[in-house]
Amino acid sequence: MEKYYGRRLVKKELPDQFLTQLEKMPSMIERGTKIQCQRCGALLDKALVKLPDHSFYCPACIVMGRVKSSESLYYYPELPKQAISASVLNWQGQLTAPQSVISKALVSSTSDILVHAVTGAGKTEMIYQRLAKGLMAGEHICLTSPRVDVCIEIYQRLTRDFKVPIRLLYAHGDEYEHSNLVVCTVNQLMRFYQSFDLIIVDEVDAFPLVNNPNLMWAIDKAKKSGAQTIYLTATPTVTLKTKVASGELEALVLAKRFHGFPLVLPKFKWCSNILGLIQKGSLPRKIHKCISKQRLTRFPLLIFMPEIKLGKQLRQILQGAFPSETIGFIASESENRKAISQRFKSGEYTILIATTVLERGVTFSKIDCLVIASHHRIFTTESLVQIAGRVGRDKRRPTGQLIFFHQGRTRAMKQMYREIQQMNREV
Ligand SMILES: [Zn+2]
CATH class of the missing domain: 3.40.50.300 (P-loop containing nucleotide triphosphate hydrolases)
Structure with missing residues (x-):
């Protein structure tokens, strides 16, 4: 059952013998003339997504297998946290003084945070202490990015710099096995439900996440209630800036590149x-x-x-x-x-x-x-x-x-x- 902890899947993704052991929940919820897919959050016109058998389906997330209103979503609860005492970090590098300020702030805060770090600031190293602290406390942590290339690059760095097993998930990647550290594309998050204690979103403004409410919905559903979200970007969107202005999101700014030289102007x-x-x-x-x-x-x-x-x-x-x-x-x-x-x-x-x-x-x-x-x-x-x-x-x-x-x-x-x-x- 290892691979089903914290997962929410459609029937086709599960072996029949497990179905009875999993919790069921509706895959779509009707809202007047519309119907909302519970996997991706898309709000759809019923008239446009009706199937011949009078059920409805979701075209928005169909690349991940069809969600159909007559079939449930199946969910298996996440494992309880289990702290570990061994060290998890291999990394021996040194943070610069400004990186270190952000790193410490991330370790001590539990609220949602936007880290606005210029390109070449060394974003990834700044989250290491926070990751290490979380992993030792047994947190289930996900690093996600809209871009698969970014995910692969992060995965390679983390496997080098951390001693724990790490899962990399994307459309044609490996099958999931439970692991406390997961790197995945934002789409893959739709297969988790109330699973993560911390989600770190890298390049939050990148296509296809930018201005896509469904993917933000997926991040929200994949988190446990009260979990923390950290957004990393060099170019925060208007939406994120508004959240910072309204106090919904704490902001940390790193204007300096790791080598201390200014950004190049065109x-x-x-x-x-x-x-x-x-x-x-x-x-x-x-x-x-x-x-x-x-x-x-x-x-x-x-x-x-x-x-x-x-x-x-x-x-x-x-x-x-x-x-x-x-x-x-x-x-x-x-x-x-x-x-x-x-x-x-x-x-x-x-x-x-x-x-x-x-x-x-x-x-x-x-x-x-x-x-x-x-x-x-x-x-x-x-x-x-x-x-x-x-x-x-x-x-x-x-x-x-x-x-x-x-x-x-x-x-x-x-x-x-x-x-x-x-x-x-x-x-
Ligand atoms: Zn959907």
């Missing part, structure tokens, strides 16, 4: 008909000149593009214009994302073209960075702050070139500039 360069030219297979002269100059430095070059198709096109153009460079391309659809970013890290690729899939959760050393068509609507303030945060992360080169080519400064561009300036002033 240079905005106007360039006409950028995407039109790239579409036709040619490179705007300004961009060509900029890349030629940058390549003389031999620092790795990361280029952000707004669309997959244009990114692929740019790769072809650049390969023709700069035949001695090895150029990679990465997007959400790339199957071997990990391997591609590894090739860029190791220097095998000298230039990497990316969509916003690479805007967060990855650290490259000593890179320069261009954003092409930064006025494009896909580049939100949060996204641009994250992109800017890729530069200057290595203390051996805490600066770097950061250039945004655009056709008109958008609100997002101006806002990101102001936000970075403000964080640099707080240092």
Whole structure:
């Protein structure tokens, strides 16, 4: 039964012989003309989700197997807490003074907290003491992020830095076995019910969590009542800022990068008909000149593009214009994302073209960075702050070139500039 503690699942996910031992609860609740899925919280129009047998189903979370109103959800209570006396932490590193202030605050607080730490501040190390304290007290703890790449990266660090067994759950990951420390995508949280004493949400503002009430609902259901939530981000959303302003959420701010150097501010360069030219297979002269100059430095070059198709096109153009460079391309659809970013890290690729899939959760050393068509609507303030945060992360080169080519400064561009300036002033 180990794998069912604290879980809430649909019938198909369970062996028949266990069904009688589990608690049942309705999978959907009718609310007038609407019906609400109890796994993901989606409020649905009955007329649109009716099945031929007159029951209803939820299309919102169907990728995880169908929830149907005529079938219950099954729940098995979480194990009671059991404290351990052995040490759980392998990590021997040292926190910087500002990191240490946040770390201590996290250890002593039991309320919900937003940690607003700039990109490259070293967020993960700051939660270690809190994790260690919780694990020793027998807490059931989950680290979750909307992005699977971020989850995998966190999992790898935690398995290195902690001595306890850790489970990693995502759509095509391992099967669950009970463990006090779980790393999972936010979707996987929907399979837990009143299970966790602490949920830490990393990159809370990332797609698909941003502005998605269903996923926030899942976080809420997966927690025990009175459990704590800690949100970690470099770019808090308006919703989170409002919660801080109303006192619902405590805020801790870390404006300093771990190496103590300020965040890099972008240079905005106007360039006409950028995407039109790239579409036709040619490179705007300004961009060509900029890349030629940058390549003389031999620092790795990361280029952000707004669309997959244009990114692929740019790769072809650049390969023709700069035949001695090895150029990679990465997007959400790339199957071997990990391997591609590894090739860029190791220097095998000298230039990497990316969509916003690479805007967060990855650290490259000593890179320069261009954003092409930064006025494009896909580049939100949060996204641009994250992109800017890729530069200057290595203390051996805490600066770097950061250039945004655009056709008109958008609100997002101006806002990101102001936000970075403000964080640099707080240092
Ligand atoms: Zn649902």
